[in-house]
Amino acid sequence: MTEALLLSLRVTAVALALAVAAGLPLALLLARGRFRGKSLLETLILLPLVLPPSVIGFYLLVAFGRSNPLARQAGLHLLFTWPAAALASAVVALPLMVQASRAAIAQVDPALERAARMLGSGEAEVLRRITLPLARRGILAGVVLAAARAFGEFGATLMVAGNIPGRTQTLPLAIYDAVQTGNLAAANGMVLLMTALSFASLWVVRRFETRAAFADRPAGGATPSPGGSGLPAGA
Amino acid sequence: MSQPRLHVDASRRLPALDLRVRLDLDTETLVLFGPSGAGKTTTLDMVAGLADPDAGEISLDGHTFFRRGAPGTAGGAPPVRVPARDRHVGYVFQQYALFPHMTALQNVMYPLGHTPAGRGQAGGAGRAARQARAHALLERVRLDGVADRFPRELSGGQQQRVALARALAAEPRLLLLDEPFSAVDAAVREHLQRDIAELQSELGLIVIYVTHRLEDAFALGHRIAVLREGRIEQVGPIAEVFRRPATAGVAEVMGIRNLLSVRVVAADAGELRLDWEGLELSAPPQPARVGDRALAYIRPEEVKLLYGDRPLSRSVAYNRFEGQVLRVLSGAGFREITVRLPNGREVDVRFPLLSYGALDLRPGVAVQLALRREALVLLGPG
Missing domain, CATH: 2.40.50.100 (RNA polymerase II/Efflux pump adaptor protein, barrel-sandwich hybrid domain)
Incomplete structure (x- = not known):
C-alpha cells in the first residue's frame, strides 16, 4: 500500500505539472482570445470529461504505441511505465484545470488590464501583477481539482500503463487488485484514504469559491463566477 | 501661434458612428462635451493608445504617438503606433479601475516602477522612495489616512481620488478623465473639481475631461469641444460656446431651448x-x-x-x-x-x-x- 501511495503521489505530481503547464495558457487563450475555432478547441479540451476512460486510454495507446510511426521514430517507450500513467492522468485532469482557470480569468475585469497598460505595464507584467493574482482562487481551485482527478485516475491508466505492482500500480489500481484477491482489509484502508483526500480537496475548493465571490471584487460587483470551478458531475 | 502641445487628427469607423476628431491643445483643460454615444470615450481611447484610429495622426509635445496615412492627412510619412504603455498618458476611467487586490497605497505605487525616477532604484532603497512618493501623492488628494485600505473599503469619492493619484504617479504630461464624477455626490464632486483644477495648473498638465454634464464643463474647462455624432461641432471658451453656439446641433447638445x-x-x-x-x-x-x-x-x-x-x-x-x-x-x-x-x-x-x-x-x-x-x-x- 505504501508503495502504491508513493507511486500515486509521483504520478499525480507529474500529471499536475503537465496539466498546469498546458492548462493555464489554454485557459488564458480561451478567456481572452478571439479566434476562429475557439469553441471547437474548448470542446476538444473538455472531451475527456465525458469520454469513458477506456476510450482516452485507447487514444493514448494509438498515439504512443508502436503503430504510430512518429512515436517509433522518436524512440518513445512510454507505454506500461509510470510516466504513461502520469500522461493519462494529465489528460483527464486538464479539462478541470482549464475550466476553472478560464472562468476565473474571464471574471477579471478587462478594464483593470487596460488601466495597468496605461500605467506602463507590458503584457507579461499585466499577467503577472493583475490578471493571475486576481484569478488566483479560481486557478488554485483548478489545481486542486486537477490534482484530485489525477490522483484517482483508473481506467485510462490501466489501458496505457497496465497494473504492475511496484511499477505502474497506483492506489486506485491497488484497490481494484485488493478487492479482486479478497484482501478486504487492505482495500478498506486504501478506500478510506482516497475518500479522505478527495473530501479534503473538494472542501478546499469550495472554500476558495465562496471566498472568491466576496473578496477581490470592486464594491457592489460581487458576482459568483458563472459555472463556478466547472465542477463536472462525474469528476 | 506656437505649435500646439497635443495634436489629434483621427478618424475611426464605429458600428453606429463615423468618428472624425480634430483637436489641438495647449497646457489647458479641454472639456470634451457631448451626449452619450457621440464618440467621447473612443476619442480618449485613441489618444491613450487603447484604440487605434483607422487613419490620422496623434502627437504630444512633438512626439508622434500614432500615424497612419490617409489621403490628404499623413500621406508619405511612415506609420507609427506607440503602445499605450509607452505613451505615459494618465487615464482616469469612469469606473475607477482600481486594482482590487492592492491597497490604496499599492495602487498608487503601481506605476512608480515605470517612471524614470522610480526605475533607477532597485531594492529596498527604491521601494522606500516609491512608498514615500505614493504617500505624498495620496496626501495631495487628502487620502493619506486610508493608504492601507483596499478599494472595496473606500467610498466612491475616495476611490476616484486614489485613481487620480495613481494616474498622476506615472508623471503624465497629459491626463484623460472619462466622466470621473458620474458616481459621486455633489459635495465630493466640487472638491474633486477643485483638486483637478489645482493640479492642472500646478503640474502644467494638458487635461482632457469628458463629460455630458454642463455643470462639470463650467466648473473645470478652459475650453470646450462639443462632440456630436462623431464630429466636433465647435471648440472655444465655454462661456462663449454657451452664449453663441455655432450650430443648432451645438445648441441642442448643450441643452439650449427656444x-x-x-x-x-x-x-x-x-x-x-x-x-x-x-x-x-x-x-x-x-x-x-x-x-x-x-x-x-x-x-x-x-x-x-x-x-x-x-x-x-x-x-x-x-x-x-x-x-x-x-x-x-x-x-x-x-x-x-x-x-x-x-x-x-x-x-x-x-x-x-x-x-x-x-x-x-x-x-x-x-x-x-x-x-x-x-x-x-x-x-x-x-
Whole structure:
C-alpha cells in the first residue's frame, strides 16, 4: 500500500505539472482570445470529461504505441511505465484545470488590464501583477481539482500503463487488485484514504469559491463566477 | 501661434458612428462635451493608445504617438503606433479601475516602477522612495489616512481620488478623465473639481475631461469641444460656446431651448429685424443678409416676464408679447414655465424660484414677456 501511495503521489505530481503547464495558457487563450475555432478547441479540451476512460486510454495507446510511426521514430517507450500513467492522468485532469482557470480569468475585469497598460505595464507584467493574482482562487481551485482527478485516475491508466505492482500500480489500481484477491482489509484502508483526500480537496475548493465571490471584487460587483470551478458531475 | 502641445487628427469607423476628431491643445483643460454615444470615450481611447484610429495622426509635445496615412492627412510619412504603455498618458476611467487586490497605497505605487525616477532604484532603497512618493501623492488628494485600505473599503469619492493619484504617479504630461464624477455626490464632486483644477495648473498638465454634464464643463474647462455624432461641432471658451453656439446641433447638445425659426427682414448697422413666423423681433446686429432664413435662439434665462402695472426698464423695451402659460415646472432653486405666443410657438422661461412672486403663474393664465434683445442670437442657416 505504501508503495502504491508513493507511486500515486509521483504520478499525480507529474500529471499536475503537465496539466498546469498546458492548462493555464489554454485557459488564458480561451478567456481572452478571439479566434476562429475557439469553441471547437474548448470542446476538444473538455472531451475527456465525458469520454469513458477506456476510450482516452485507447487514444493514448494509438498515439504512443508502436503503430504510430512518429512515436517509433522518436524512440518513445512510454507505454506500461509510470510516466504513461502520469500522461493519462494529465489528460483527464486538464479539462478541470482549464475550466476553472478560464472562468476565473474571464471574471477579471478587462478594464483593470487596460488601466495597468496605461500605467506602463507590458503584457507579461499585466499577467503577472493583475490578471493571475486576481484569478488566483479560481486557478488554485483548478489545481486542486486537477490534482484530485489525477490522483484517482483508473481506467485510462490501466489501458496505457497496465497494473504492475511496484511499477505502474497506483492506489486506485491497488484497490481494484485488493478487492479482486479478497484482501478486504487492505482495500478498506486504501478506500478510506482516497475518500479522505478527495473530501479534503473538494472542501478546499469550495472554500476558495465562496471566498472568491466576496473578496477581490470592486464594491457592489460581487458576482459568483458563472459555472463556478466547472465542477463536472462525474469528476 | 506656437505649435500646439497635443495634436489629434483621427478618424475611426464605429458600428453606429463615423468618428472624425480634430483637436489641438495647449497646457489647458479641454472639456470634451457631448451626449452619450457621440464618440467621447473612443476619442480618449485613441489618444491613450487603447484604440487605434483607422487613419490620422496623434502627437504630444512633438512626439508622434500614432500615424497612419490617409489621403490628404499623413500621406508619405511612415506609420507609427506607440503602445499605450509607452505613451505615459494618465487615464482616469469612469469606473475607477482600481486594482482590487492592492491597497490604496499599492495602487498608487503601481506605476512608480515605470517612471524614470522610480526605475533607477532597485531594492529596498527604491521601494522606500516609491512608498514615500505614493504617500505624498495620496496626501495631495487628502487620502493619506486610508493608504492601507483596499478599494472595496473606500467610498466612491475616495476611490476616484486614489485613481487620480495613481494616474498622476506615472508623471503624465497629459491626463484623460472619462466622466470621473458620474458616481459621486455633489459635495465630493466640487472638491474633486477643485483638486483637478489645482493640479492642472500646478503640474502644467494638458487635461482632457469628458463629460455630458454642463455643470462639470463650467466648473473645470478652459475650453470646450462639443462632440456630436462623431464630429466636433465647435471648440472655444465655454462661456462663449454657451452664449453663441455655432450650430443648432451645438445648441441642442448643450441643452439650449427656444430655437426660433426666423427670416431676416431688415439689416442695418444698429439692428437686425427678424420675422419669427408672424412675430417681428429685434436683434442686435449680426452677420446676416436680408431674406436669409436662420435659426435664432434665446436662453430661457433671457426671457423676462413683465408686470403689467410697472414701468418697463430699457432692457425689456423690445420683443414684448403676450402669451398663455402652458406648463409650470419647479426645480432646485428655479422655476421654469412654458408660454405659447400669438404665433402658436412656445418659449421656455426660466427664473430663480423667488422671482416674480407677485405674478399669478398657473397653466392657462395670460402673461406679458419680453425676449431680451441683446440675448437673441442668430445661428447658422436653419
